Structure formats: C-alpha cells, structure tokens
Amino acid sequence: MPDRAGLPFEESADFEAAERGLIDTGDPVIRNEAGEVVWDNGSYSSFLTGDAPGTVHPSLWRQSILCVKQGLFEVTGGIYQVRGYDLSNMSVIEGDTGIIIIDPLISVETAAAALALYRRHRGDRPVSAVIYTHSHVDHFGGVKGVVTQDDVDAGKVQIIAPEGFIEHAISENVYAGTAMGRRAGYMFGAALSRGPQGGLGAGLGQTTSTGTITLIDPTVTITTTGQELTVDGVRMVFQMAPGTEAPAEMHFYFPDRRALCMAENATHTLHNLLTLRGALVRDPHVWAYYLTEAIEMFAGQSDVVFASHHWPTWGTENLTGFLTVQRDLYAYLHDQTLRLLNQGYTGPEIAEMIELPPALEQAWHTHGYYGSVSHNVKAIYQRYLGWYDGNPARLWQHPPQEKARRYVEFMGGADEVVAKARRSFEAGDLRWAAEVLDHVVFADPGHADAKALLADVFEQLGYGAENGTWRCEFLSAATELRTGNFGTPAASASADIVSHLSPEMLFDALAIQVNGPKAWDLDLAIRWDLPDHGASYRTTLHNGVLTYGKDSDRPVSLTLTVPAAALIALATGDMDAARGNGLTASGDEGQLASLFSVLQPGDPDFNIIEP
Numbered sequence: 207m208p209d210r211a212g213l214p215f216e217e218s219a220d221f222e223a224a225e226r227g228l229i230d231t232g233d234p235v236i237r238n239e240a241g242e243v244v245w246d247n248g249s250y251s252s253f254l255t256g257d258a259p260g261t262v263h264p265s266l267w268r269q270s271i272l273c274v275k276q277g278l279f280e281v282t283g284g285i286y287q288v289r290g291y292d293l294s295n296m297s298v299i300e301g302d303t304g305i306i307i308i309d310p311l312i313s314v315e316t317a318a319a320a321l322a323l324y325r326r327h328r329g330d331r332p333v334s335a336v337i338y339t340h341s342h343v344d345h346f347g348g349v350k351g352v353v354t355q356d357d358v359d360a361g362k363v364q365i366i367a368p369e370g371f372i373e374h375a376i377s378e379n380v381y382a383g384t385a386m387g388r389r390a391g392y393m394f395g396a397a398l399s400r401g402p403q404g405g406l407g408a409g410l411g412q413t414t415s416t417g418t419i420t421l422i423d424p425t426v427t428i429t430t431t432g433q434e435l436t437v438d439g440v441r442m443v444f445q446m447a448p449g450t451e452a453p454a455e456m457h458f459y460f461p462d463r464r465a466l467c468m469a470e471n472a473t474h475t476l477h478n479l480l481t482l483r484g485a486l487v488r489d490p491h492v493w494a495y496y497l498t499e500a501i502e503m504f505a506g507q508s509d510v511v512f513a514s515h516h517w518p519t520w521g522t523e524n525l526t527g528f529l530t531v532q533r534d535l536y537a538y539l540h541d542q543t544l545r546l547l548n549q550g551y552t553g554p555e556i557a558e559m560i561e562l563p564p565a566l567e568q569a570w571h572t573h574g575y576y577g578s579v580s581h582n583v584k585a586i587y588q589r590y591l592g593w594y595d596g597n598p599a600r601l602w603q604h605p606p607q608e609k610a611r612r613y614v615e616f617m618g619g620a621d622e623v624v625a626k627a628r629r630s631f632e633a634g635d636l637r638w639a640a641e642v643l644d645h646v647v648f649a650d651p652g653h654a655d656a657k658a659l660l661a662d663v664f665e666q667l668g669y670g671a672e673n674g675t676w677r678c679e680f681l682s683a684a685t686e687l688r689t690g691n692f693g694t695p696a697a698s699a700s701a702d703i704v705s706h707l708s709p710e711m712l713f714d715a716l717a718i719q720v721n722g723p724k725a726w727d728l729d730l731a732i733r734w735d736l737p738d739h740g741a742s743y744r745t746t747l748h749n750g751v752l753t754y755g756k757d758s759d760r761p762v763s764l765t766l767t768v769p770a771a772a773l774i775a776l777a778t779g780d781m782d783a784a785r786g787n788g789l790t791a792s793g794d795e796g797q798l799a800s801l802f803s804v805l806q807p808g809d810p811d812f813n814i815i816e817p
C-alpha cells in the first residue's frame with residue numbers, strides 16, 4: 207500500500223477553494239434526447255467520501271473527491287464556472303447585455319445543461335461569444351449546445367479561438383485516430399465499473415461525457431500576445447501559448463475583473479507531456495516559458511486565476527505562487543531530464559532517478575494525477591532523442607511475441623515462469639511480475655493461469671497508482687484479461703468534426719488506409735472536381751501510395767465531380783452515400799472501385815494485452 211507519510215493531508219485550502227462560491231450543485235445525471243445517460247457524476251460522488259479505501263491511493267482519492275464536486279460556482283463578480291458537468295469546466299463571463307462562454311465542454315447535452323444551470327440563477331442572458339481556449343475536444347465539442355450555426359452566421363455570436371485552432375482540432379483525430387481512440391478507452395477507464403475497486407476519475411476530471419460532439423468554425427482568430435478585444439463590454443488581453451498542452455492554445459486576462467484564465471496550462475495536477483493514449487510529444491520548455499510570461503504580464507494584477515479543469519486559485523500572492531510552482535515543475539522536469547540524458551542515462555533510468563524538490567513535492571497540484579514524472583520524463587527523452595537509446599543490443603530486437611516465446615523457453619517454460627511470477631507477486635514485486643507474465647501471455651495467449659495472475663498483478667498496480675490514468679490503464683488491462691477485449695467504448699470523431707476536414711485531409715485519410723502490398727500493382731489517376739471547395743485535385747495511386755496535387759492538368763482516366771457531402775461519405779468509404787450526395791463520374795469508373803478495393807480502415811478492436 208502507498209503511504210501517506212510526508213504529504214499535507216491536513217491542509218484544507220484546496221477543499222475550501224473547490225467549494226468556494228457554490229450557488230447550486232445542479233443535476234448529477236445528464237441525458238440526451240433519446241433519454242440515454244451521457245454524463246453521470248452521481249455515479250462517482252455517491253462513493254467518493256470519507257477516508258481512502260485500501261483499493262485506492264490516498265492521494266488520488268483526495269484528488270477525486272475534489273474533482274467530483276459539481277455545480278454552478280461564482281468565481282468573482284461577473285465570472286461563473288460550471289464544474290463537474292463533464293471532464294472539463296465551462297466558464298461564463300457576464301457582459302453588458304449577454305454572456306461570453308469559455309470552453310463549452312465535450313457534448314451538446316452537457317454544455318446545454320451547464321448553460322441552463324447558469325441561467326436558472328442568472329437569468330436568460332443571450333450568448334454574445336464563445337471562446338475556445340485550445341484545440342482539444344473537451345473545450346469545444348458542446349458548442350452547438352450553447353449557440354447555433356445560424357446565429358454565428360448571422361453575426362450575432364462571435365467564436366474566438368487561437369491561431370491554428372481549426373487545423374489542430376480536426377487533424378488530431380484523423381491520422382492516428384483509431385489507435386488513439388482504442389487506447390483512450392484504457393486511459394479513461396471507459397469500460398470500468400465505477401467504484402472504489404474500479405473507475406473513480408482520471409485526475410483531471412472524472413471521465414469524458416458521451417453525447418453529441420460538434421464544432422463551429424472560429425470567426426475571430428487570436429494571433430498575437432498582447433492583442434486586445436472587447437466583446438459585449440468585456441475587455442480581454444490575450445497571450446499566445448502554442449505548443450504547450452495543445453498545439454493551439456492561449457491564455458487571457460480580464461483587466462476589469464482582475465481575473466486570469468490559464469486554459470489548461472496551470473491546473474491542479476502535473477499535466478501530460480505525452481498522454482497515455484498516444485500523441486505527439488509536447489514541449490515543456492515553451493510551457494514553462496509561457497507560464498513565466500503569464501506571471502510577468504498578469505499575475506500581479508490578478509485577484510483570481512482559473513482554468514478549464516479543476517478549481518480556481520484566489521489572492522494575488524497565492525496565485526502567483528501557484529503559477530510559479532507550476533512553471534518550476536515543467537522547467538525542472540525538462541532541464542533535469544536534459545542534464546541526465548547528457549550524462550548518458552536513458553529515459554527509463556532518468557524516470558527512476560528524478561525526484562522533485564521538496565517544495566514542489568509538498569504542493570498537491572504538482573502531483574502526477576494526470577501526467578506523471580515517470581512517463582513525462584520518458585516523453586522528454588523521446589522528444590529530444592527518440593525511441594533508440596544508442597545501445598545496438600536494443601537496435602534490432604524481436605517484436606513482443608517473438609521475444610516472449612524465446613524468453614519463456616529460456617526461463618524454463620510457461621508453467622515455471624508463472625510459478626516464479628506468483629512468488630514475485632506474493633513478495634510485492636509487482637512490476638517484475640507484470641513484465642514476466644506479459645511474456646507468458648504473449649508466448650501463449652491461451653495460458654489461463656498466466657492471464658489470471660497478470661490480471662491480479664495489474665489490479666494491485668492500479669490500486670497503488672497515484673495517477674488516475676495509470677489506475678485506469680492497469681484496471682482496464684485486468685478487465686480485458688478476465689473478460690476479453692472491450693474494443694473502443696467511446697467514439698472520438700463525430701460527423702460534425704469530419705465535415706470540417708479539408709480536401710487535403712480527406713485525401714490523407716484515404717491514403718493512410720491504402721493497403722500497400724494489395725495496391726502495389728495498381729496504377730490509377732483520378733481527377734476530383736470539388737465545386738463546394740472551388741478546387742480540383744488529381745490523385746494517383748502508384749507503388750502502393752496515394753498522392754494528390756492541386757489543379758494539375760496531367761492526364762487522368764476518371765473524372766469525379768464531388769460535392770462536399772459526397773467527399774465526406776467517400777472518405778468514410780461509403781460509396782452509396784457518396785452517390786446519394788451527388789457524386790458523379792465520367793471515364794473509367796472501375797478506377798474508383800479499384801481504389802476502394804484496396805482500402806483497409808483502422809481496427810477499433812485491436813488487441814493490446816495479448817498478441
């Protein structure tokens with residue numbers, strides 16, 4: 207069991223802050239039009255109370271009790287937050303006649319419920335603007351629950367976002383989307399039953415809602431630090447922070463309210479430099495830099511800092527200290543990892559070596575509830591040096607299944623390894639037991655004793671994890687070992703997001719589905735006239751590669767005229783829907799059939815804990 211020693215459990219400031227300004231706890235369950243539950247905070251709050259049970263790390267238990275608090279809260283005069291209505295927070299800024307909404311959650315249903323809760327207490331104020339702080343779906347997906355596309359088109363509502371928002375918002379889930387979606391199921395524990403022995407939160411918030419995801423294009427793009435904007439009488443000063451927690455992200459300050467919004471770059475956790483679902487590695491160096499800049503630009507004139515997850519921090523001195531410690535955290539991890547890799551240590555070694563300075567360790571908000579020192583340090587190594595550690599014994603290793611077969615044979619066979627692993631498990635050497643049992647399961651996926659024991663090992667690792675996503679990973683793996691593959695429980699790409707893809711992205715989406723070997727002998731050339739985009743493309747499939755170029759007059763065998771809706775249908779492989787949406791062809795139509803015959807869509811049910 208993890209020990210509580212040395213941590214300031216008696217400190218109550220976070221609990222006071224997480225409850226401060228509560229107006230109404232609102233509703234614990236949110237449903238869609240069909241009556242299906244898309245959000246159930248009550249399924250967590252019902253058991254998250256009292257002391258930590260033996261199946262949960264006490265520090266994660268504490269964090270989860272803080273995260274599960276829900277309702278409408280007053281942050282400061284004219285600024286409100288709805289928290290606990292989704293993974294993220296929705297903030298509301300009152301203007302002269304209406305309101306500005308910051309980050310309308312993941313789903314239309316949760317965002318609409320959050321707005322209704324606000325209006326129940328503050329009146330039926332119209333929405334003047336929506337701000338997306340950054341390009342992650344938990345900060346924009348519910349936008350059509352608070353405004354309509356028509357009102358935006360009519361100029362009644364502005365949609366404000368940082369430069370690069372739309373490209374990143376829609377591209378992140380396209381190229382590696384299937385794999386990320388399957389892995390996100392592990393990371394957020396979507397298949398776990400909720401309770402002290404199952405899912406209790408991801409450290410950043412409870413989990414993701416499962417309603418309808420939408421997107422409206424920004425009408426105002428913020429490009430420059432220091433840029434000012436006044437909307438509905440509300441003055442805002444922006445600070446760009448690209449390449450931090452998201453590739454397109456920004457902070458902003460409300461001078462008339464002395465309030466600072468830090469998007470997702472200063473929360474009550476060590477955040478991810480590389481999220482466990484998989485992503486491009488983030489940059490802790492610029493993250494620390496932009497936190498320094500925010501402190502210098504805004505902290506001294508702020509009475510409160512808030513973010514799109516967790517609770518605010520009040521008081522100029524307090525919030526300056528909070529931002530400074532957050533800054534030091536990312537800078538320390540970055541600099542110390544670089545120092546040690548230049549001493550020749552590898553990622554897994556540095557991850558075991560780095561300890562945070564005592565002052566950082568004592569601040570709850572530096573703890574790894576969502577990111578962790580262990581996986582962030584490896585991510586920094588990966589960012590600078592990549593997967594290879596320079597030792598050629600590790601340059602050309604066998605893949606997991608081949609390696610496992612050989613290891614298990616060398617170690618005396620599966621039964622022998624399981625017997626030894628059981629002794630390691632009983633002695634509490636869980637990491638080693640997981641490693642060797644992983645080899646047995648990969649060498650012999652039918653070995654029931656190995657799978658059962660590995661599930662028990664993962665379960666104990668989950669119970670001991672301070673990190674919410676580590677807990678979900680371990681417990682999800684134990685679940686699959688016991689009851690089989692649960693696939694991808696929560697979809698990440700919605701029709702509304704797909705409809706924002708550019709033609710280039712749609713061609714990319716097709717290209718990465720081409721089954722290379724099956725397409726080696728094909729030689730196709732197709733023109734795509736896209737009237738809704740005012741553009742024409744020529745694609746070729748040659749050597750198993752689909753490439754595209756704009757406005758080429760080189761010869762083709764088939765010309766397609768493809769309205770926008772038909773192009774989206776084609777990108778998802780639905781030829782009938784494409785024709786139904788106005789696709790027409792002239793020339794050798796067999797070319798299109800040949801192209802589609804070699805496409806292999808991603809598999810949302812691929813195996814993880816067995817070969």
Ligand SMILES: [Zn+2]
Pocket residue numbers: 294342344345470514515
């Ligand atoms: Zn977020």
